[in-house]
Amino acid sequence: MFVNTIWSLLPPVIAIGLALITKEVYSSLFIGIVAGGLLYAGFNPVGTIQHVFTDGMIAQLSDSWNVGILVFLVILGSMVMLMNRAGGSAAFGRWSVEHVKTKMGAQIATIILGCLIFIDDYFNCLTVGSVMKPLTDKHGISRAKLAYLIDATAAPVCIIAPISSWAAAVTGFVEGANGLSLFIRAIPYNFYAMLTITMMLTLTFANFDYGPMKLAEMNNRLNPAPAQGSHAADPSLTGAEDQPTPPVSGKGRVIHLVLPILILIFCCVIGMIYTGGFFDGANFVDAFSNSDASVGLVYGSSVALIATIVFYLATGVLSFKDCMNSIPEGFKSMVPAILILTFAWTLKSMTDSLGAAEYVADLVANVANNNAFMSLLPAFVFLIGCFLSFATGTSWGTFGILIPIVVNVFNADLSSELMIISISACMAGAVCGDHCSPISDTTIMASAGAQCDHILHVSTQLPYAMTAAAVSLVCYLFTGFIRSWILCLPLSVLLMVVVLLVIKKVTAGNAAAAK
Numbered sequence: 001m002f003v004n005t006i007w008s009l010l011p012p013v014i015a016i017g018l019a020l021i022t023k024e025v026y027s028s029l030f031i032g033i034v035a036g037g038l039l040y041a042g043f044n045p046v047g048t049i050q051h052v053f054t055d056g057m058i059a060q061l062s063d064s065w066n067v068g069i070l071v072f073l074v075i076l077g078s079m080v081m082l083m084n085r086a087g088g089s090a091a092f093g094r095w096s097v098e099h100v101k102t103k104m105g106a107q108i109a110t111i112i113l114g115c116l117i118f119i120d121d122y123f124n125c126l127t128v129g130s131v132m133k134p135l136t137d138k139h140g141i142s143r144a145k146l147a148y149l150i151d152a153t154a155a156p157v158c159i160i161a162p163i164s165s166w167a168a169a170v171t172g173f174v175e176g177a178n179g180l181s182l183f184i185r186a187i188p189y190n191f192y193a194m195l196t197i198t199m200m201l202t203l204t205f206a207n208f209d210y211g212p213m214k215l216a217e218m219n220n221r222l223n224p225a226p227a228q229g230s231h232a233a234d235p236s237l238t239g240a241e242d243q244p245t246p247p248v249s250g251k252g253r254v255i256h257l258v259l260p261i262l263i264l265i266f267c268c269v270i271g272m273i274y275t276g277g278f279f280d281g282a283n284f285v286d287a288f289s290n291s292d293a294s295v296g297l298v299y300g301s302s303v304a305l306i307a308t309i310v311f312y313l314a315t316g317v318l319s320f321k322d323c324m325n326s327i328p329e330g331f332k333s334m335v336p337a338i339l340i341l342t343f344a345w346t347l348k349s350m351t352d353s354l355g356a357a358e359y360v361a362d363l364v365a366n367v368a369n370n371n372a373f374m375s376l377l378p379a380f381v382f383l384i385g386c387f388l389s390f391a392t393g394t395s396w397g398t399f400g401i402l403i404p405i406v407v408n409v410f411n412a413d414l415s416s417e418l419m420i421i422s423i424s425a426c427m428a429g430a431v432c433g434d435h436c437s438p439i440s441d442t443t444i445m446a447s448a449g450a451q452c453d454h455i456l457h458v459s460t461q462l463p464y465a466m467t468a469a470a471v472s473l474v475c476y477l478f479t480g481f482i483r484s485w486i487l488c489l490p491l492s493v494l495l496m497v498v499v500l501l502v503i504k505k506v507t508a509g510n511a512a513a514a515k
Helices: 006-022 025-040 045-062 064-085 088-099 103-116 121-138 143-152 165-172 179-189 191-206 212-222 255-275 284-289 293-315 320-353 356-368 371-392 395-409 417-436 441-450 454-482 485-514
Strands: none
Touching (some): 006 320, 006 356, 006 371, 006 454, 025 045, 045 064, 045 320, 064 255, 064 293, 088 121, 103 121, 121 255, 143 441, 143 454, 179 417, 179 485, 191 454, 212 454, 293 320, 320 356, 320 441, 356 371, 371 417, 371 454, 417 441, 417 454
């Protein structure tokens, strides 16, 4: 009765709406999950319980990909705790104050690092957060702003990087055509990704914020983060502010933060290409295209964790007992993020069982087959991608649904520029929805990486993401007719900058009038 109908979208709508209204994520997600179970079981109590826990939560926690991501989270949590206790984070904070003199410089450094770590969005979120928290805290940047910078350089950068786990996912959904070639040709039309990066740089250089983010930054100036990285203004997603302050070694140097991070990056890259068959003869690009990111990240991070412990023992910065105590503490710091991820995955399984993806796919296919709307197809695909990704919390699932439909509409005609634009619009919409959704795993990871309250991150980021989405939609409307990235991409960047400068002038005028 409720399967493959508009009712299949009700559970995520309930969960997301409650989360934004109540500012409480755990109960909101669980209520959405129960709503999905009730609809699937026809309001049968026993069937609902069975579907929620057996078909939903237990099945998701039995999935090898999901388990790999959870193990990766735990290992990274342990590494972060080790770096903090070794004094590496504190030493980097002191070094950064001497060398990065301004708040703008701290934000630019965060953006650059986020863009450089384009291999995988999970890896990006947690690594950038670990490295940049001392620097952004020292310069009075709120954890909400840090979470936005992390999130905006995760998926939006990965989706325009040909060598990344995201490129591998997209190419895997294209049948009957060269997936990597299509991905590369679609990059200049990925307006949301390009405009998100443009937006970050404009906000930084123009030195302004608006909406809830402006309030978060003002609150942070009134209640700045104390030493050692705790944060009074932005409660930590990990609950670390409720834990006793762990002892920090006085022997820590910058190298005790930088070297473990470099080892982690190197080992994770090796781990990913290993799972893709690089050492069995595949070339580097093919190895990334065929990699299992979940397993590769576990391999790499586990080796990096062992190497970090050996390095700390060899330099005498921590004792063996201190290293071992840091591992369960790091695990505990990631428990809330793991819980949110588990609920988000379970909610996704509820929407899958109700046929939400099939319902949206049929809607897109019906419109796409109408030749009268072909020039408007990129804008329509972008909107559907945004909505589906926002409701389900998964951009990869959105790729899997929409990209094959677009390819089939054009019969895999590689000469069709409109097909390339539509595929790019699908990827852009999926990233946009993923960027906005409180049940997105990437959004959850960004909150964890910045140690920012999750709903605070979502509410402060949402106006920024919606601004970039609105400009992107306008760009796809005229690109469907012009069909030339050489003309459309510069125009889109110019439009984004103009819109932001207008917002700055309007908000400054409102602030002056309020005084």
